Amino acid sequence: MVDIRNDFLGIKSPNPFWLASAPPTDRIVNVTRAFKAGWGGVVWKTLGEDPPIVNVNGPRYGAIHGADRRLIGFNNIELISDRTLQENLREIKQVKRDWPDRAVVVSLMVPCEEASWKAVLPLVEETGADGIELNFGCPHGMSERGMGSAVGQVPEYVEMVARWCKQNTRMPVIVKLTPNITDVRFAARAAKRGGADAVSLINTVNSIMGVDLDAMAPSPHTDGKGTHGGYCGPAVKPIALHMVADIARDPETAGLPISAIGGITTWKDAAEFMALGAGNVQVCTAAMTYGFKIVEEMKAGLAHWMESKGYERLEDFIGKAVPNVTDWQFLNLNYVAKARIDQDLCIKCGRCHIVCEDTSHQAITATKNGERWFEVQDDECVGCNLCVSVCPVENCITMEQLTEGVDPRTGRPIDPTYANWTTHPNNPMSKAAE
Amino acid sequence: MDKARAPGVRAGRLSGEEIARNFTDLHPPLDAHEALVEADRCYFCYDAPCVKACPTEIDIPLFIRQIQTADVVGAGETILQQNIMGGACARVCPTETLCEEACVRNLAEDKPVAIGLLQRHATDRLMEEDRQVFERAAPTGRRIAVVGAGPAGLACAHRLAVHGHEVTVFEARPKSGGLNEYGIAAYKLPDNFAQREVEYILEIGGIEVRHGQRLGHEITLEQLRKDYDGVFLGMGLGSTNSLGVAGESLEGVHDAVDTIAELRQSPDLTGFPIGRRVVVIGGGMTAIDIAVQARRLGADEVTLVYRRGREQMKASRYEQELAQTNGVRIVTWAVPTEVLGDGGRATAVRFDHVVAEDGRLVSTGESFEVAADQVFKAIGQTFVAAGLGEAGLKLDGGRIAVGAGRCTSLPDVWAGGDCIAGGQDLTVAAVEDGKQAAESIHRTLGAAAAA
Numbered sequence A: 001m002v003d004i005r006n007d008f009l010g011i012k013s014p015n016p017f018w019l020a021s022a023p024p025t026d027r028i029v030n031v032t033r034a035f036k037a038g039w040g041g042v043v044w045k046t047l048g049e050d051p052p053i054v055n056v057n058g059p060r061y062g063a064i065h066g067a068d069r070r071l072i073g074f075n076n077i078e079l080i081s082d083r084t085l086q087e088n089l090r091e092i093k094q095v096k097r098d099w100p101d102r103a104v105v106v107s108l109m110v111p112c113e114e115a116s117w118k119a120v121l122p123l124v125e126e127t128g129a130d131g132i133e134l135n136f137g138c139p140h141g142m143s144e145r146g147m148g149s150a151v152g153q154v155p156e157y158v159e160m161v162a163r164w165c166k167q168n169t170r171m172p173v174i175v176k177l178t179p180n181i182t183d184v185r186f187a188a189r190a191a192k193r194g195g196a197d198a199v200s201l202i203n204t205v206n207s208i209m210g211v212d213l214d215a216m217a218p219s220p221h222t223d224g225k226g227t228h229g230g231y232c233g234p235a236v237k238p239i240a241l242h243m244v245a246d247i248a249r250d251p252e253t254a255g256l257p258i259s260a261i262g263g264i265t266t267w268k269d270a271a272e273f274m275a276l277g278a279g280n281v282q283v284c285t286a287a288m289t290y291g292f293k294i295v296e297e298m299k300a301g302l303a304h305w306m307e308s309k310g311y312e313r314l315e316d317f318i319g320k321a322v323p324n325v326t327d328w329q330f331l332n333l334n335y336v337a338k339a340r341i342d343q344d345l346c347i348k349c350g351r352c353h354i355v356c357e358d359t360s361h362q363a364i365t366a367t368k369n370g371e372r373w374f375e376v377q378d379d380e381c382v383g384c385n386l387c388v389s390v391c392p393v394e395n396c397i398t399m400e401q402l403t404e405g406v407d408p409r410t411g412r413p414i415d416p417t418y419a420n421w422t423t424h425p426n427n428p429m430s431k432a433a434e
Numbered sequence B: 001m002d003k004a005r006a007p008g009v010r011a012g013r014l015s016g017e018e019i020a021r022n023f024t025d026l027h028p029p030l031d032a033h034e035a036l037v038e039a040d041r042c043y044f045c046y047d048a049p050c051v052k053a054c055p056t057e058i059d060i061p062l063f064i065r066q067i068q069t070a071d072v073v074g075a076g077e078t079i080l081q082q083n084i085m086g087g088a089c090a091r092v093c094p095t096e097t098l099c100e101e102a103c104v105r106n107l108a109e110d111k112p113v114a115i116g117l118l119q120r121h122a123t124d125r126l127m128e129e130d131r132q133v134f135e136r137a138a139p140t141g142r143r144i145a146v147v148g149a150g151p152a153g154l155a156c157a158h159r160l161a162v163h164g165h166e167v168t169v170f171e172a173r174p175k176s177g178g179l180n181e182y183g184i185a186a187y188k189l190p191d192n193f194a195q196r197e198v199e200y201i202l203e204i205g206g207i208e209v210r211h212g213q214r215l216g217h218e219i220t221l222e223q224l225r226k227d228y229d230g231v232f233l234g235m236g237l238g239s240t241n242s243l244g245v246a247g248e249s250l251e252g253v254h255d256a257v258d259t260i261a262e263l264r265q266s267p268d269l270t271g272f273p274i275g276r277r278v279v280v281i282g283g284g285m286t287a288i289d290i291a292v293q294a295r296r297l298g299a300d301e302v303t304l305v306y307r308r309g310r311e312q313m314k315a316s317r318y319e320q321e322l323a324q325t326n327g328v329r330i331v332t333w334a335v336p337t338e339v340l341g342d343g344g345r346a347t348a349v350r351f352d353h354v355v356a357e358d359g360r361l362v363s364t365g366e367s368f369e370v371a372a373d374q375v376f377k378a379i380g381q382t383f384v385a386a387g388l389g390e391a392g393l394k395l396d397g398g399r400i401a402v403g404a405g406r407c408t409s410l411p412d413v414w415a416g417g418d419c420i421a422g423g424q425d426l427t428v429a430a431v432e433d434g435k436q437a438a439e440s441i442h443r444t445l446g447a448a449a450a451a
């Protein structure tokens, strides 16, 4: 039997699917609905100091859609909770009492002064919440006031605030990181140095969704003006995956628990993040797109996949892909692949030909004996995967490894041994191969 | 002479190849890519109208999302949790009047999500992998008799077995499946699907099917009530209506359901005799099915005659069009007045043109004849109460009266499927009846045990 119960920093939940700090976790009605629907935990919508912030009264959200209106990317200019601290704390306490088996973590954002943090922590502790998440990530609005990503972008601040929190509470401390930086490892290392128990990432990415060419203003706009917002949803998943992997394999932060966030929409997205080292996942946009019911698909899908792979518990696959993430310099340069077109599947659209011809290596034919015919020329193919990426037919073009003979493109025999850039003769810094 | 045009009733009008093509899947299954593209069209609606339109309330948005996310097994499980015959229903449901009619995509673009085909995609995978969705509860020691191994009886037996009860199914015919085996059009359930599904359903365990046991002959309700803790009646409709016109007993005049049953049991359809000119009387699913199958067996001219208009036909618009694309001529507003014969064999049917006056059909005085080697009556089936009335079972309009949970007027007897009053006469409705009755039986037995 597959067991998908989750233990993250000792915080137990019946499954690894938490709702990220955002509108879905803004108040007791939402959170109660979420738990009824089966979510494992929530990170409560970020609390701040009183008086509460205010939101705009115009559009907060923008979206990018596919041709059939499938939501691909999402953007928001919402700030943190716009309700009083007391109101939120009272509800958090009630929820935790009503749902003792679910995880309730409280997201916090107060000014970058120790007194502010010292004041808020005992109040949160008193609710019986399972932990806190420090919101160093929101890239809009709050950052103009020296909070959110304005903190997350300065490793020294991250470390300092994490330390204040660790010193002033017994609750586990999760530091939520912003992707709006050059190298997420610096912030993660700082969090760890400050004593944080875990990191969560990513928060939203700075973005302008589009420009309304009639109003000549960013869209969406409020009274004719727009501002940048935070990008999230399926489109940001690759960015988040990379950042999670970077932290998981950085020698300084390896082993630091990670709660992964960013575009998680299905069980499979969750499994991918967990394979890259995440201990659990958080979801925002998918819930805001389809409602809480999607967690049923996530739980069943994850369990079915685990069963098919023989994994009994989450720990059996968490981190399993981390050793296979490496630097470019360590990729095997003796590995040679060629594209192969399955002529039975090919519908002869010619897309592979034209992209290879115009933008790659002129390796795919367009005709044979005067007929449309698309076939890879091994003496030109560099194995780049462009044709695979653009072919409209699934599995029609595949990459096949050459394991023997000569690479017709280079004329060099296939070398079955592993060799990478560090030892390559063209590398001026090359170390002689042993 | 061209075999297709040969007069009379004869086999072999078409080649084996043509027959095979004509009796394969009406709707071929989706391949994996097609299923993904189609699944992508579903909006994952809130309180989805399609679910409400499904008598078994399959969670359609959830199972389609599971197909989208490559959890096809999960999709199959979601379906069977609500409808253990999800495989058959995916193939036989008139989706155009059920889930797909309700799909919100109709409002925007007149093209619903192909729910039936997606349902088939998922249930096929589950059956291929021979995965059971339910686990049997610990044995309760309670024994229940189910009469009839059709969709209603099997669905009831299965759900009872899930709850840990011991079920004995009494079935008159040599095979289980009811009309899935003996009635539904051959091109809807090819490849012995009915039997494969029966086997899958029985794998749950705790169900014994006894064939050749007909209520009213080998067994009686009285005895079953004595021997079992509860009884479920799912006998379907045992008889058919007659035309009541002269010539009805001529050779060549058949009940459509009988012929379809023979056709479904025929091991080789090239040997199945069919007329050159065929007349079908009726306007429901059975009429469409016999007409289309007659054409697909090679009948040269098939005329379906219905007494009212196209709108009043019980067969959906889609089914009417299916008949037409198969070359069936549909004639409306005509009632048969006589089957004409020669030497004891039917040769034609005479009809009167009619109009509706205050809901009643009145002849216009005009009549016409349609030549026929074969005449199929498909004007409705009736329930054979066979002594059940005397046993104290209340009927309503000739069928068994039921209340909530499909309970009958007898405290330990439940009923469902075509044999109950007020039903829809659909496979999916029969499955829902069986399921509801099983839950009600389970509750009743539980309450009795607690008392």
Ligand SMILES: Cc1cc2nc3c(=O)[nH]c(=O)nc-3n(C[C@H](O)[C@H](O)[C@H](O)COP(=O)(O)OP(=O)(O)OC[C@H]3O[C@@H](n4cnc5c(N)ncnc54)[C@H](O)[C@@H]3O)c2cc1C
Pocket (backbone or CB within 6 Å): B092, B093, B094, B147, B148, B149, B150, B151, B152, B153, B170, B171, B172, B173, B176, B177, B178, B179, B180, B183, B184, B185, B188, B213, B214, B215, B216, B234, B235, B236, B237, B238, B257, B260, B285, B286, B289, B416, B417, B418, B419, B424, B425, B426, B427, B428, B430
């Ligand atoms: C020609 C035809 C085509 C149809 N096509 C479709 C379709 O495409 N889609 C759809 O949804 N529905 C269709 N239907 C309707 C559908 O088949 C029925 O609604 C459904 O089978 C009803 O299930 P049931 O279990 O109530 O009865 P049945 O399927 O009739 O099963 C009853 C079972 O009880 C047995 N039985 C009968 N009397 C006794 C007795 N006295 N003792 C013991 N056993 C007995 C029978 O042998 C049979 O196995 C069609 C019906 C017909 C006639």
Ligand SMILES: Cc1cc2nc3c(=O)[nH]c(=O)nc-3n(C[C@H](O)[C@H](O)[C@H](O)COP(=O)(O)O)c2cc1C
Pocket (backbone or CB within 6 Å): A020, A021, A022, A023, A045, A046, A074, A075, A076, A078, A079, A080, A081, A107, A135, A137, A138, A176, A202, A203, A204, A231, A232, A233, A234, A236, A261, A262, A263, A264, A282, A283, A284, A285, A286
């Ligand atoms: C409308 C909206 C409001 C958000 N508010 C907060 C917030 O208050 N605190 C926070 O830490 N993150 C906030 N986020 C970021 C999300 O928690 C999450 O990190 C981000 O959306 C990426 O996940 P996703 O792709 O699943 O949406 C917000 C996101 C959205 C869309």
Ligand code: SF4
Pocket (backbone or CB within 6 Å): none
């Ligand atoms: S989603 Fe609700 S609150 Fe938001 S704009 Fe629409 S109606 Fe108003």
Ligand code: SF4
Pocket (backbone or CB within 6 Å): A341, A345, A346, A347, A348, A349, A350, A351, A352, A353, A374, A390, A391, A392, A393, A396, A397
């Ligand atoms: S892109 Fe794919 S389908 Fe189109 S011609 Fe190339 S191989 Fe064939």
Ligand code: SF4
Pocket (backbone or CB within 6 Å): B041, B042, B043, B044, B045, B048, B049, B050, B051, B060, B061, B064, B102, B103, B104, B105, B113, B115
């Ligand atoms: S109504 Fe149509 S679009 Fe909506 S959930 Fe049902 S199948 Fe999907």
